[in-house]
Amino acid sequence: MRPCHEQLAAAAFAALCALPTLSHALTESEPLSMVFEPAPEPAERPNGVPAAPLRLARGCTLYLPAIEDARSNKAYAGNLTVMLPTVHATPRSVQSLRSGDATAWTRGALQSLGRYGLQAVPGAPPASDGGGARQAVADVALRLAHAWSVNLNLVSHVVLKVSYRLPGGATVARQYHGMGTRTNWTSANGEFMSVLNLGLEEAVRGMAIDATALCDGRPLPEPVGAA
Numbered sequence: 001m002r003p004c005h006e007q008l009a010a011a012a013f014a015a016l017c018a019l020p021t022l023s024h025a026l027t028e029s030e031p032l033s034m035v036f037e038p039a040p041e042p043a044e045r046p047n048g049v050p051a052a053p054l055r056l057a058r059g060c061t062l063y064l065p066a067i068e069d070a071r072s073n074k075a076y077a078g079n080l081t082v083m084l085p086t087v088h089a090t091p092r093s094v095q096s097l098r099s100g101d102a103t104a105w106t107r108g109a110l111q112s113l114g115r116y117g118l119q120a121v122p123g124a125p126p127a128s129d130g131g132g133a134r135q136a137v138a139d140v141a142l143r144l145a146h147a148w149s150v151n152l153n154l155v156s157h158v159v160l161k162v163s164y165r166l167p168g169g170a171t172v173a174r175q176y177h178g179m180g181t182r183t184n185w186t187s188a189n190g191e192f193m194s195v196l197n198l199g200l201e202e203a204v205r206g207m208a209i210d211a212t213a214l215c216d217g218r219p220l221p222e223p224v225g226a227a
Helices: 004-017 102-116 189-215
Strands: 060-069 076-083 091-098 118-122 135-150 153-165 171-183
Touching: 060 102, 060 189, 076 189, 102 118, 102 135, 102 189, 118 189, 135 189, 153 189, 171 189
Parallel strands: 060 118, 060 135, 076 135
Antiparallel strands: 076 091, 135 153, 153 171
16 A cells, blocks of 8 residues: 555546536637737736736827738637546547637737837827828738647637838738647636737737837838748
8 A cells, every 4th residue: 555645646636627517608609709808917827938028119100090800710729638647648528719809819919008108099100190100000810810729728828910000101911920838627718818918919029119210210120031
Protein backbone atom coordinates (compact mmCIF):
# COMPACT_ATOMS: atom_id res chain seq x y z
CA MET A 1 0.00 0.00 0.00
CA ARG A 2 1.32 3.45 -0.93
CA PRO A 3 2.05 5.99 1.83
CA CYS A 4 -0.70 8.48 2.61
CA HIS A 5 1.11 11.47 1.08
CA GLU A 6 1.54 9.61 -2.22
CA GLN A 7 -2.17 8.78 -2.29
CA LEU A 8 -3.05 12.44 -1.70
CA ALA A 9 -0.68 13.57 -4.44
CA ALA A 10 -2.15 11.08 -6.89
CA ALA A 11 -5.69 12.20 -6.03
CA ALA A 12 -4.75 15.86 -6.49
CA PHE A 13 -3.14 15.13 -9.84
CA ALA A 14 -6.20 13.22 -11.03
CA ALA A 15 -8.47 16.09 -9.99
CA LEU A 16 -6.26 18.60 -11.82
CA CYS A 17 -6.32 16.56 -15.01
CA ALA A 18 -10.10 16.35 -14.81
CA LEU A 19 -10.65 20.11 -14.54
CA PRO A 20 -11.66 20.62 -18.20
CA THR A 21 -14.45 18.05 -17.77
CA LEU A 22 -15.91 19.65 -14.66
CA SER A 23 -17.36 22.76 -16.24
CA HIS A 24 -18.18 23.11 -19.91
CA ALA A 25 -19.08 26.78 -20.14
CA LEU A 26 -20.24 26.39 -23.72
CA THR A 27 -22.40 24.09 -25.73
CA GLU A 28 -22.49 23.82 -29.50
CA SER A 29 -25.45 26.25 -29.47
CA GLU A 30 -24.06 28.82 -27.01
CA PRO A 31 -21.83 31.55 -28.50
CA LEU A 32 -19.02 33.37 -26.76
CA SER A 33 -20.07 36.72 -25.34
CA MET A 34 -17.56 38.64 -27.55
CA VAL A 35 -17.35 41.54 -25.10
CA PHE A 36 -14.00 43.34 -25.07
CA GLU A 37 -12.47 44.10 -21.68
CA PRO A 38 -8.91 45.47 -21.65
CA ALA A 39 -6.36 43.87 -19.37
CA PRO A 40 -4.94 45.91 -16.50
CA GLU A 41 -2.14 48.22 -17.56
CA PRO A 42 0.70 47.51 -17.33
CA ALA A 43 0.85 44.72 -14.71
CA GLU A 44 -1.19 41.66 -13.74
CA ARG A 45 -1.43 40.18 -17.20
CA PRO A 46 -1.92 36.41 -16.95
CA ASN A 47 1.03 34.23 -17.91
CA GLY A 48 3.07 36.99 -19.50
CA VAL A 49 5.65 39.68 -19.01
CA PRO A 50 3.92 42.98 -18.21
CA ALA A 51 3.86 45.32 -21.18
CA ALA A 52 5.40 48.74 -20.70
CA PRO A 53 2.78 51.50 -20.61
CA LEU A 54 2.45 53.38 -23.88
CA ARG A 55 1.46 57.02 -24.21
CA LEU A 56 2.11 57.55 -27.87
CA ALA A 57 -0.04 60.38 -29.14
CA ARG A 58 -1.24 63.79 -28.04
CA GLY A 59 -4.25 65.33 -29.67
CA CYS A 60 -4.42 62.67 -32.40
CA THR A 61 -7.78 61.64 -33.82
CA LEU A 62 -8.10 58.27 -35.54
CA TYR A 63 -11.11 58.13 -37.87
CA LEU A 64 -12.52 54.66 -38.55
CA PRO A 65 -14.82 54.71 -41.61
CA ALA A 66 -15.11 50.91 -41.75
CA ILE A 67 -14.91 48.22 -39.07
CA GLU A 68 -15.82 44.76 -40.32
CA ASP A 69 -15.64 41.07 -39.54
CA ALA A 70 -13.69 39.64 -42.49
CA ARG A 71 -12.94 36.20 -41.05
CA SER A 72 -13.27 33.27 -43.43
CA ASN A 73 -15.28 31.43 -40.75
CA LYS A 74 -17.50 33.85 -38.85
CA ALA A 75 -19.44 31.15 -37.02
CA TYR A 76 -16.64 29.87 -34.78
CA ALA A 77 -13.82 31.32 -32.69
CA GLY A 78 -11.78 28.29 -31.72
CA ASN A 79 -12.10 24.96 -29.98
CA LEU A 80 -11.83 23.21 -26.64
CA THR A 81 -10.02 19.87 -26.64
CA VAL A 82 -10.78 17.65 -23.65
CA MET A 83 -7.82 15.37 -22.92
CA LEU A 84 -7.80 12.03 -21.14
CA PRO A 85 -5.55 12.07 -18.02
CA THR A 86 -3.03 9.67 -19.53
CA VAL A 87 0.67 9.79 -20.20
CA HIS A 88 0.12 10.51 -23.89
CA ALA A 89 -2.78 12.95 -23.26
CA THR A 90 -5.16 11.33 -25.70
CA PRO A 91 -7.92 13.70 -26.92
CA ARG A 92 -11.32 12.56 -25.67
CA SER A 93 -13.42 15.14 -27.47
CA VAL A 94 -13.17 18.42 -29.35
CA GLN A 95 -15.80 21.10 -28.91
CA SER A 96 -16.11 24.07 -31.27
CA LEU A 97 -16.54 27.54 -29.76
CA ARG A 98 -19.27 29.53 -31.41
CA SER A 99 -18.53 33.17 -32.10
CA GLY A 100 -20.75 36.05 -31.07
CA ASP A 101 -20.77 39.52 -32.66
CA ALA A 102 -17.12 39.97 -33.64
CA THR A 103 -17.71 43.36 -35.28
CA ALA A 104 -18.94 44.84 -32.00
CA TRP A 105 -16.02 43.13 -30.22
CA THR A 106 -13.51 44.74 -32.57
CA ARG A 107 -15.22 48.12 -32.28
CA GLY A 108 -14.98 47.92 -28.48
CA ALA A 109 -11.27 47.16 -28.67
CA LEU A 110 -10.64 50.13 -30.95
CA GLN A 111 -12.33 52.40 -28.43
CA SER A 112 -9.60 51.37 -25.98
CA LEU A 113 -7.05 53.25 -28.13
CA GLY A 114 -7.64 56.11 -25.74
CA ARG A 115 -5.19 54.47 -23.33
CA TYR A 116 -2.47 55.25 -25.89
CA GLY A 117 -3.54 58.86 -26.37
CA LEU A 118 -5.56 58.32 -29.56
CA GLN A 119 -9.16 59.41 -29.92
CA ALA A 120 -10.97 56.76 -31.97
CA VAL A 121 -13.94 58.17 -33.90
CA PRO A 122 -16.22 55.87 -35.94
CA GLY A 123 -16.83 57.27 -39.42
CA ALA A 124 -14.92 59.34 -41.95
CA PRO A 125 -13.33 62.71 -41.15
CA PRO A 126 -15.55 65.72 -41.79
CA ALA A 127 -15.49 67.10 -45.33
CA SER A 128 -14.88 70.57 -43.93
CA ASP A 129 -11.49 69.54 -42.56
CA GLY A 130 -9.02 71.90 -44.16
CA GLY A 131 -5.97 69.75 -43.41
CA GLY A 132 -3.24 70.23 -40.89
CA ALA A 133 -5.11 68.43 -38.13
CA ARG A 134 -3.35 65.67 -36.23
CA GLN A 135 -5.33 62.75 -37.54
CA ALA A 136 -5.22 59.38 -39.28
CA VAL A 137 -7.88 57.44 -41.18
CA ALA A 138 -8.07 53.65 -41.15
CA ASP A 139 -10.39 50.89 -42.34
CA VAL A 140 -10.17 47.91 -39.99
CA ALA A 141 -10.99 44.27 -40.76
CA LEU A 142 -10.83 41.40 -38.31
CA ARG A 143 -9.19 38.54 -40.23
CA LEU A 144 -8.75 35.94 -37.49
CA ALA A 145 -9.94 35.33 -33.93
CA HIS A 146 -9.12 31.84 -32.71
CA ALA A 147 -8.70 30.41 -29.21
CA TRP A 148 -7.81 26.85 -28.27
CA SER A 149 -6.80 24.75 -25.29
CA VAL A 150 -3.33 23.30 -24.78
CA ASN A 151 -3.29 20.97 -21.78
CA LEU A 152 -4.04 23.32 -18.85
CA ASN A 153 -3.50 26.49 -20.86
CA LEU A 154 -5.58 28.54 -23.28
CA VAL A 155 -4.00 30.28 -26.28
CA SER A 156 -5.36 32.79 -28.78
CA HIS A 157 -4.32 34.29 -32.11
CA VAL A 158 -5.98 37.46 -33.42
CA VAL A 159 -5.20 39.23 -36.70
CA LEU A 160 -6.32 42.71 -37.77
CA LYS A 161 -5.87 44.01 -41.31
CA VAL A 162 -5.78 47.80 -41.39
CA SER A 163 -5.84 49.96 -44.52
CA TYR A 164 -4.65 53.49 -43.80
CA ARG A 165 -5.93 56.26 -46.05
CA LEU A 166 -3.10 58.67 -46.77
CA PRO A 167 -3.34 62.27 -47.97
CA GLY A 168 -3.77 62.40 -51.74
CA GLY A 169 -5.88 59.25 -51.93
CA ALA A 170 -3.22 56.58 -51.54
CA THR A 171 -3.64 53.68 -49.12
CA VAL A 172 -1.21 51.44 -47.26
CA ALA A 173 -2.17 48.16 -45.60
CA ARG A 174 -0.72 46.53 -42.50
CA GLN A 175 -1.53 43.35 -40.59
CA TYR A 176 -1.27 43.15 -36.82
CA HIS A 177 -0.98 39.83 -35.03
CA GLY A 178 -1.76 39.40 -31.35
CA MET A 179 -1.29 36.33 -29.15
CA GLY A 180 -2.71 35.66 -25.72
CA THR A 181 -2.22 32.91 -23.15
CA ARG A 182 -3.58 32.12 -19.72
CA THR A 183 -4.14 29.19 -17.40
CA ASN A 184 -7.26 27.16 -18.07
CA TRP A 185 -9.12 26.30 -14.89
CA THR A 186 -12.67 25.34 -15.91
CA SER A 187 -12.87 25.93 -19.69
CA ALA A 188 -15.29 28.75 -18.94
CA ASN A 189 -16.75 31.27 -21.36
CA GLY A 190 -15.00 34.09 -19.52
CA GLU A 191 -11.64 32.34 -19.71
CA PHE A 192 -11.83 31.96 -23.48
CA MET A 193 -12.94 35.59 -23.84
CA SER A 194 -10.10 36.71 -21.58
CA VAL A 195 -7.46 35.04 -23.74
CA LEU A 196 -9.08 36.34 -26.96
CA ASN A 197 -9.11 39.83 -25.48
CA LEU A 198 -5.39 39.60 -24.72
CA GLY A 199 -4.71 38.71 -28.36
CA LEU A 200 -6.91 41.49 -29.72
CA GLU A 201 -5.38 44.00 -27.33
CA GLU A 202 -1.87 43.15 -28.54
CA ALA A 203 -2.94 43.62 -32.17
CA VAL A 204 -4.57 46.98 -31.36
CA ARG A 205 -1.40 48.03 -29.55
CA GLY A 206 0.62 47.51 -32.74
CA MET A 207 -1.95 49.51 -34.68
CA ALA A 208 -1.65 52.37 -32.18
CA ILE A 209 2.08 52.67 -32.84
CA ASP A 210 1.58 53.05 -36.60
CA ALA A 211 -1.42 55.37 -36.30
CA THR A 212 0.67 57.67 -34.11
CA ALA A 213 3.42 57.74 -36.73
CA LEU A 214 0.89 58.92 -39.33
CA CYS A 215 -0.42 61.58 -36.96
CA ASP A 216 3.15 62.80 -36.52
CA GLY A 217 3.64 62.97 -40.28
CA ARG A 218 6.13 60.10 -40.30
CA PRO A 219 6.05 57.23 -42.84
CA LEU A 220 5.07 53.80 -41.63
CA PRO A 221 7.96 51.43 -41.01
CA GLU A 222 8.33 48.50 -43.38
CA PRO A 223 6.42 45.41 -42.24
CA VAL A 224 8.44 42.78 -40.41
CA GLY A 225 9.82 40.31 -42.93
CA ALA A 226 9.48 42.66 -45.90
CA ALA A 227 12.15 42.32 -48.56
